[in-house]
Amino acid sequence: MKIIADFHIHSKYSRATSPQMDLEHLNEAAKIKGVQVISTGDFTHPAWFRELKDKLKPAEPGLFVLDKTKNATRFILTTEISCIYSKNGKVRKAHILIFAPDLATVEKINNQLSIIGNLRADGRPILGLDAKELAKIAWEANPDCLVVPAHCWTPWFAVFGSKSGFNSLEECFEEQTKNIFAVETGLSSDPAMNWQLSGLDKVALISCSDAHSAPKIGREACVFDTDLSYPAIIEAIKNKNPQKFLYTIEFFPEEGKYHYDGHRLCNVHLSPLETKKYRGICPVCGRPLVIGVASRVAELADRQEGFIPPKSIPYKRLIPLTQVIAEVLGVGESTKKAQEVYQRLVLNKLGTELDILIDCPIAEIETAGGSALALAIQKMRAGQVNIEPGYDGVYGKINILSAKEKKDLSVRQIQLF
Template identity: 30%
Template sequence: MEQYFVDIHVHVGRSSNGRMIKYGTSRDLTLKNIAYESRYRKGINVIGVVDCISPWIIDDMEDMLERGELEEIPDGGMIYKDDLVILAGAEIETREPSYGCSVHSLVFMPDFKGIKELSNIMKMHMTNMENNAIISRLSGRELIDIVDDLGGIYIPAHVFTPYKGFYGACTDRLINVFGDALDKIFAIELGLSADTYMACQVSELDKMALTSNSDAHSLSKMGREYNILEMDHLSYTEVIKALKGEDGRRIVSNYGLNPVLGKYHRTFCLECGHIIDAHPPVTKCPNDPKHKVVMGVKDRLTVIRDREDCPIELNRPPYHYQVPLEFLPGVGPKTIGKLLDKFGTEMNILHRATTDQIASVVGEKVADMVIKGREGKLNIAHGGGGVYGKVIS
């Protein structure tokens, strides 16, 4: 068995012919650039690309397959340069009429044929799919049945966030939405404002794997959250086995932002324009209860949880707080470039380089911050209301 870096939530910003695929993303976030950046600069081994039902990205995948830049693997996934596997998927927004909300989920197909079939089906449930391949007219229950029939997997995305997360924006229990189909869900995505220890407070998640992914909208954000999976080799099937804990495959650990850095960690008053840093749960603005607030993940969890601690018997993989290089004060593109020139990939810098090795390239101050970030010892100010927290130097 080998250990691999895995991030299964990366968006495509543009197609190769310049068509916009996902609003709010950088122009250089193309499929080819994602593959190159993952392999050569980030050091990621499995990347989940979540806009692949777009007809323009299907064209791009087909072109890369025909050119030999991608190759399908017998047990699922597409390999790039021998040691990067791309999982073809989509982030799809569903509507839950009973709760008056819309939510996001990740779906993945084992092969190119499967993602094309899903794309053709979703054309019947989306308006103007060529320009917006995310918003559907389906419910989560309807979508999971479609994905299951096609042999794919379904993972509720950033479940705790107030923006399109099942717990954060819709319901206090997934069973209310999915009923007996809940058994088809074997993993969820935590989101940037939550960690394993927070998710443990909701007992219905006990049988599900917890994943940490970047939800990247730019190349630099790829790998800001990720998982280490222990697998026999790189493929779609091996990833599923690791998430399910089958045949000796497993999640070794999760790496992600300290939830305090996340954009939705604490409740934010939109009228007052600041985070309400009071004892959770904060559900209203203390200055005026009529003010509109964005409830923080920590506050929402305090309301809906059914226990406070993570039972030892769950034996969850450890969650390590990892601060991306670009979050560190004074660490800009030039500094990151020097580090990459020396150590090859961001994963090497974050996991393997020693204090002295880093200091020899960019000085002791930056080296000290990188190591403190690795050890979860940085001082951090809360994020909320769509604004990231920040490292206090």
């Protein structure tokens, strides 16, 4: 069966998350989005893990449900650890995802990690632990655990980050690299960028939302055609079988917060070429720039842009529906107006958010949401959007419709619905 899965979210026990990141809200929000399998997140947190044990009921192997209804959202046990440690004379900071097949495995991992650091302080704990040692702890608990470097290109907390990362998976995981089967590409990079590194050919590229609030669920995700179970999903990832791992759902990478280089406070944002011209130094404050994902990929790439490796999983680039609606209406994303249209489209009319963005016939979108929205989604699907790239923690800004298109189309049309 077709499964859309989001393997990386955070609970209300992580810093800077919505208090509504609990099982009940995740269960409902995933249905609205069209995500069938969602991460529990944060399974190392004692209070959250107690909630998982109390409330979740076993469903298919390695998957859990909150209620026993037929279309109940499936939960999968994953967590993120922030490893901060020193290696080869440099401070390293890498966020690592761990997937676990059952609660007993989580229990074992948590017991080990609680000796090393404080798991109560944050749903995404900070541990003074080498990423390779963390991976070994997970596999010692259960060899079926999947260990995945998270948002692998972001500057500050990633395995390839410009500020505190490594130049290769081998440098980080050494003899354990053979057991790393996937990396999470993160919002600021897409598979095409990662295909420029031959060193990543052997791993699958997965995409997840890293949601800190319910509306962000599924903004990036993985789409499978496989049995609904932990072993089947993990097999599909490990084998990179395009029959079973169909595609990933991606942001336009320019929209991510670390695509370009720059300084937020200096209002400086530069392309990789411009950064070279300035030798990596901010022209306003004279300090080193925060080098984003595009520059970092270019630095480590050993292939030209546009190269498609033989065994690769395709991808689709999407823009969250509230953002598309907000642009069409010319209002902010969190305004009542944008939210109302979203609710009507998703809840009463067309299907889940991801149905609308990916599969729904344009004619049906036009009937339900007006011609401006239909054109915007058509253009998004064709990749015809303008984006000011994000940098140093600032999201990129998206323009789908040109000023002329907005004027020509009856924007009021959508407001009638």
